[in-house]
Amino acid sequence: MSVAAVRTVTLTVNGTERTARTEVRTLLSDFLRNALGLTGTHVGCEEGICGSCTVLLEGVPVRACLMLAVQAEGARVETVEGLAQNGELTGLQSAMRDEHGLQCGFCTPGILMSLTAAEREGLSEEETTGQVLAGHRCRCTGYAGIRAAVARRRKESEATP
Ligand code: FES
Numbered sequence: 001m002s003v004a005a006v007r008t009v010t011l012t013v014n015g016t017e018r019t020a021r022t023e024v025r026t027l028l029s030d031f032l033r034n035a036l037g038l039t040g041t042h043v044g045c046e047e048g049i050c051g052s053c054t055v056l057l058e059g060v061p062v063r064a065c066l067m068l069a070v071q072a073e074g075a076r077v078e079t080v081e082g083l084a085q086n087g088e089l090t091g092l093q094s095a096m097r098d099e100h101g102l103q104c105g106f107c108t109p110g111i112l113m114s115l116t117a118a119e120r121e122g123l124s125e126e127e128t129t130g131q132v133l134a135g136h137r138c139r140c141t142g143y144a145g146i147r148a149a150v151a152r153r154r155k156e157s158e159a160t161p
């Protein structure tokens with residue numbers, strides 16, 4: 001009988017150090033959801049296609065279903081739970097709400113994380129709606145509301161340099 005290899009994994013998640021024991025084969029997405037209780041990171045395809053599981057690893061968007069939790073040891077991870085502060089939505093979250101950028105919401109956490117990284121990097125509206133949204137599958141919205149949210153944020157940042 002084989003015994004599963006187990007390791008202790010420590011990450012800084014949304015600014016707080018979190019530690020848990022997990023099997024070495026555990027995906028980062030499952031570790032966040034099951035070991036840390038952060039179920040805002042959604043899991044759709046588990047094949048790197050849909051983008052629902054996107055989190056920021058050292059500020060860079062990654063598919064959390066395509067890496068092992070042990071590979072993220074010691075890293076800084078941001079999930080959708082870390083966006084709003086003290087109940088205050090980020091500008092992007094507000095724009096998605098106001099522009100009806102979501103319906104069922106399954107894809108939304110991953111999209112928000114990618115859009116957050118794009119905004120921090122100062123990507124143009126065209127780069128964001130082209131390259132960034134191309135990495136996410138949304139079955140509900142037809143992307144119109146999401147594009148409108150990106151455009152709204154662009155206008156807001158131009159108005160408040
Ligand atoms: S669940 Fe990770 S890309 Fe779909």
Ligand code: FES
Binds near residue numbers: 101104108137140
């Ligand atoms: S809002 Fe339902 S999949 Fe995007």
